[in-house]
Amino acid sequence: MGRWEPDAESRFRAAALELFGEIGYEQTTVAAIAERAGLTSRTFFRYFTDKREVLFNGSERLQQIMVNALTQAPSDASVAEAIEAALISAGSFFEEALRPFARLRSSVILANTELRERELIKMATLASALAQALRARGADESDASLAAEAGIVVFRIAFLQWVSESEQGDYAQIVKDSLARLRVLTAR
Amino acid sequence: MGRWEPDAESRFRAAALELFGEIGYEQTTVAAIAERAGLTSRTFFRYFTDKREVLFNGSERLQQIMVNALTQAPSDASVAEAIEAALISAGSFFEEALRPFARLRSSVILANTELRERELIKMATLASALAQALRARGADESDASLAAEAGIVVFRIAFLQWVSESEQGDYAQIVKDSLARLRVLTAR
Numbered sequence: 001m002g003r004w005e006p007d008a009e010s011r012f013r014a015a016a017l018e019l020f021g022e023i024g025y026e027q028t029t030v031a032a033i034a035e036r037a038g039l040t041s042r043t044f045f046r047y048f049t050d051k052r053e054v055l056f057n058g059s060e061r062l063q064q065i066m067v068n069a070l071t072q073a074p075s076d077a078s079v080a081e082a083i084e085a086a087l088i089s090a091g092s093f094f095e096e097a098l099r100p101f102a103r104l105r106s107s108v109i110l111a112n113t114e115l116r117e118r119e120l121i122k123m124a125t126l127a128s129a130l131a132q133a134l135r136a137r138g139a140d141e142s143d144a145s146l147a148a149e150a151g152i153v154v155f156r157i158a159f160l161q162w163v164s165e166s167e168q169g170d171y172a173q174i175v176k177d178s179l180a181r182l183r184v185l186t187a188r
Numbered sequence: 189m190g191r192w193e194p195d196a197e198s199r200f201r202a203a204a205l206e207l208f209g210e211i212g213y214e215q216t217t218v219a220a221i222a223e224r225a226g227l228t229s230r231t232f233f234r235y236f237t238d239k240r241e242v243l244f245n246g247s248e249r250l251q252q253i254m255v256n257a258l259t260q261a262p263s264d265a266s267v268a269e270a271i272e273a274a275l276i277s278a279g280s281f282f283e284e285a286l287r288p289f290a291r292l293r294s295s296v297i298l299a300n301t302e303l304r305e306r307e308l309i310k311m312a313t314l315a316s317a318l319a320q321a322l323r324a325r326g327a328d329e330s331d332a333s334l335a336a337e338a339g340i341v342v343f344r345i346a347f348l349q350w351v352s353e354s355e356q357g358d359y360a361q362i363v364k365d366s367l368a369r370l371r372v373l374t375a376r
């Protein structure tokens with residue numbers, strides 16, 4: 001009980017996603033996740049505070065990757081170039097091997113109001129972090145918010161496309177295409 | 189008790205906002221709002237389901253105004269022009285006389301996590317409604333989401349500027365300036 005288990009976190013994650021898909025998020029208990037994973041509930045709570053965390057505990061790492069990329073963009077990069085660097089850097093998180101998990105996760109979130117709201121809030125937090133990093137680079141206050149929030153719009157739409165059923169393109173290319181579409185849409 | 193009171197809704201709203209500002213949102217009860225308004229709690233519940241609704245019950249009307257403007261934009265208007273029409277139409281809602289209320293409302297919302305989350309969700313609902321109206325006009329599926337969500341980013345940032353302490357400019361002009369800034373930011 002409670003001892004270290006090789007790869008326990010990813011076993012819990014896989015078990016939870018399977019159960020969310022099979023019987024629904026609301027109906028899935030931590031006990032059932034642990035049983036499916038061949039581990040104990042006590043071990044589950046060493047990795048996650050609750051079943052919702054299985055879906056959201058990657059977001060801090062994603063945010064760190066994107067903020068780092070923005071901070072490390074060349075000092076002469078424009079606000080838009082710095083945001084683009086941040087969006088593309090998330091490709092190291094959204095690797096091809098993650099796509100099946102990300103697809104399942106998205107369908108679970110879309111089916112549940114509380115989870116959709118949690119996802120929205122995580123995205124708002126991410127936008128604030130990027131805006132703050134832009135200000136730290138010397139961007140104008142309003143431009144920082146506008147660019148970071150528009151960047152997160154592109155990020156969310158590109159991500160939804162990446163996880164959509166028939167999509168084969170890689171994340172970075174989808175982000176670049178989405179940025180190009182926003183550029184066309186806003187151009188006069 | 190329960191009878192029709194002239195202008196009861198706006199008396200409740202003014203009383204609630206005063207109390208939210210004086211003693212905080214969490215500490216304010218419906219009984220206290222009714223007392224301050226010189227009306228009864230029973231009458232309060234004829235207008236609002238709870239104290240939170242005092243802050244949010246205008247959003248359906250705002251959404252209706254914006255969706256109507258988008259739907260009625262000329263048939264040859266581009267996606268960006270249709271969104272711009274929707275954003276500017278909200279100026280008939282955000283009249284100068286509303287600004288003191290809107291300022292107070294914003295400061296109450298910013299001070300409370302639950303209210304900030306509710307506001308985010310309302311904005312996401314508004315973006316979905318605009319995207320749907322764009323699709324009904326024949327816009328491409330992804331362009332509709334991208335343009336509607338980027339439009340809501342501009343709307344939120346313009347609104348925050350409109351309610352900021354020192355701001356004197358009118359809402360429509362601030363929206364136009366914000367759209368122009370987004371255009372500059374996204375241009376290559």
